[in-house]
Amino acid sequence: MTQAKRAVVLLSGGLDSATCLAIARDQGFDAYALSVAYGQRHTAELTASLRVAQALGAREHRLARIDLGQFGGSALTDPSIEVPEDMPADGESAGIPVTYVPARNTVMLSIAMAWAEVLGANDIFIGVNAVDYSGYPDCRPAFIQAFETMANLATRAGVEGARLRIHAPLIDLSKADIIRRGIALGVDYGITVTCYQADEAGRACGRCEACRLRAAGFAGAGVTDPTPYQLRNA
Template structure:
């Protein structure tokens, strides 16, 4: 185990989480990266996560297998549900979209918290965003505050007066601002996969909500979009 500041960083392989890993590294943390194979439609994002973690010098990268597809309830994990396509990104006021995976960030953060305790880490980084997002309830600042308060009560470090912080550096940034920050840090976005239904080569569909948000982000940032799309 390395000395100094340590953090567990949640990494899906997408644009946001890759930027968070670059930011955590830039802040001087030794980064222990955690990804999940949770039954999502596209597993090529995990290949992207491995590539990004290696390029950014993660101390360790673990991929945990969860079976959230056993519950279903999301277009990402239940193939009987059609992936929303073609419409503008959902307004949160219109309701929670089918791409929301029930309790996903609660589950992910809980597992990250366990590893953080073992590592005696000071922080957990997660790429939730409350600006350019699809209305997921577990991406809101109030959820993060509530989880951090729970973690302080539920862990040895919290009881001993050194609670683990949940760090959300993207929470108030637009997608364009996120991309600009990643570019400043030298992140190669061509290595990331954001599409909800990317093919086996990691090529994006260009139609799902995540693809639309990503494309608009690059356009507004004034940066060429390196995403590979399906023909």
């Protein structure tokens, strides 16, 4: 029997990364899920990542730790910066919002790159999206392409001809399309956590931009929203 190809899948525990894991598995990869505790205030998503990895059949699940919170600069890592709750319902905002975490995707992809090389995996999946998103610069196709180029220059595997590929299968999909794809692949979105300020039980605030984009996605997909809310006013 032919051994399945290995892939490292970045798994936050949210809607997008869960869908990305399901896509990797559907494409025949043995998925090695990687979650990163980077100092985020919404730690309920890390608990959710355990549930998602198990439910979607990850071969292994690792939690890496890097404290980006020591630098601050983001509402997601610095408790002195409030998570905005007045973002437009359509997800469009003026400029890059304070929920942007400097270097987050660069750091997480770098850790994934290291583990992939140890595993002998030539593929990394990340659930970034450039359609229904917050305008983060590290969610754009140009960034993904540039990181892949760098990865193949910076690793032994790359320079020896085992080309590393960065997969971003959600990058040009709307949130509604992502949800439809995930449901077709059997993703239970009720076990995911997307909210920037979810409580310890994983219940969403229903007011932050992440909650608004998620709720709009379910509405657009014509699917009942399974998200548990602290206050059902999203």
